[in-house]
Amino acid sequence: MRPKVYGKSWLDNDAIAAWIFLAPALILLGVFVLWPIAYLFYLSFTAGNFTQAGTRWVGLRNYWRLIVTPDFWQVVANTAYFTIATVIPSLVIPLGLAVLLNRALKWRGILRTAYFIPSITSLVAVGLGFRWLFQTDGSVNAFLNAIGIQPIPWLISTTWAMPVLILLSTWKQIGFNMVVFLAGLQVIPQQLYEAAELDGANSWQQFWHITLPSLRSTLVFATVTTAIFTLRSFEQVYVITGGGPLNSTNLLVYYIYDQAFGQFDFGYAAAAATVLLAVTLLLVYLQLRSWGEQK
CATH class of the missing domain: 1.10.3720.10 (MetI-like)
Structure with a gap:
C-alpha cells in the first residue's frame, strides 16, 4: 500500500529548485517595483524634503x-x-x-x-x-x-x-x-x-x-x-x-x-x-x- 501524501512541502526538491529559478526575478521585482511602491505609500504620510531637515510624520494631512x-x-x-x-x-x-x-x-x-x-x-x-x-x-x-x-x-x-x-x-x-x-x-x-x-x-x-x-x-x-x-x-x-x-x-x-x-x-x-x-x-x-x- 502506497503511503498517503497530504501535501508537498515547500522545502522539497522541486519547490527549492523553483524558488532558486524565481529568485532573480523576485529580487528585481521587489527592489524596483514593490519597494518603491511601499516607500511611496510611506512618503505620502510625511512632510519635508531630502535635506538635512529630513521628513516628519504628518499622518493623513497630505x-x-x-x-x-x-x-x-x-x-x-x-x-x-x-x-x-x-x-x-x-x-x-x-x-x-x-x-x-x-x-x-x-x-x-x-x-x-x-x-x-x-x-x-x-x-x-x-x-x-x-x-x-x-x-x-x-x-x-x-x-x-x-x-x-x-x-x-x-x-x-x-x-x-x-x-x-x-x-x-x-x-x-x-x-x-x-x-x-x-x-x-x-x-x-x-x-x-x-x-x-x-x-x-x-x-x-x-x-x-x-x-x-x-x-x-x-x-x-x-x-x-x-x-x-x-x-x-x-x-x-x-x-x-x-x-x-x-x-x-x-x-x-x-x-x-x-x-x-x-x-x-x-x-x-x-x-x-x-x-x-x-x-x-x-x-x-x-x-x-x-x-x-x-x-
Whole structure:
C-alpha cells in the first residue's frame, strides 16, 4: 500500500529548485517595483524634503490637502476630460481601420506599417513637432488663413490647448490599438460571417452581431491600456504647454512632477501619486474581472 501524501512541502526538491529559478526575478521585482511602491505609500504620510531637515510624520494631512485644494480638483477634471476624449477616438478609429485592413486590400502591408509608426516614435520629438505646427504663426494657422479662417491661438487658449494634446495622444495610440484589433479579428471564425451572409445579414449587421461580441475581451484590453496611457501622460504636457494656459492642460502626472521637483513638496506629491496608483490598479482589476467573467 502506497503511503498517503497530504501535501508537498515547500522545502522539497522541486519547490527549492523553483524558488532558486524565481529568485532573480523576485529580487528585481521587489527592489524596483514593490519597494518603491511601499516607500511611496510611506512618503505620502510625511512632510519635508531630502535635506538635512529630513521628513516628519504628518499622518493623513497630505490626503486632506488633496481634498481641500482647488488646483488638485481642477487637475483631476482636466485628466478625466483628457482621458475620456482620448480613449473614445483611440478605440473607434483603430477599430474601423482594423476592419478595413483585415480585408484583402492593395497596399495593406504598407498601410499597416504607416499607421503603426506613430506608436514607436519618440513622444518628445512628436510633441516638439506638434508645438511647431500649432504655434500662433505655425503651419496649421497658415493653412486656416489660406482658406479664409481666422487663425486660432491654439497653445495660449484655455479652450484649444487641451484639444491639441488630445489630438497628439490619439494619433500616438491609433497604431498600437489597430494592431491589437487586427489580432482579435484574425481569430474570429470565418464560418460565422458565411453563415450570417447566407441568412441575409448585411455588413453592418455582421459587424454589430459578430465582430463586436467576438472582440469583447480585445476591446476591454484596448480600453484599459489606452486609459492607463492617458493617465500617465507627461511628455506632451511638458513639451507643448507646461500645464498652461491658466492650469487648463495640467494633468495629474505633470502635477505630481511639479509638486515634487518644482515645489519640493514630496509628501503631497506622493499622496497624489498614490491616488493615481489606486485608480490604475482599479482599472487593471476591472480588466481582470471582465476576462474572468468571459471564461
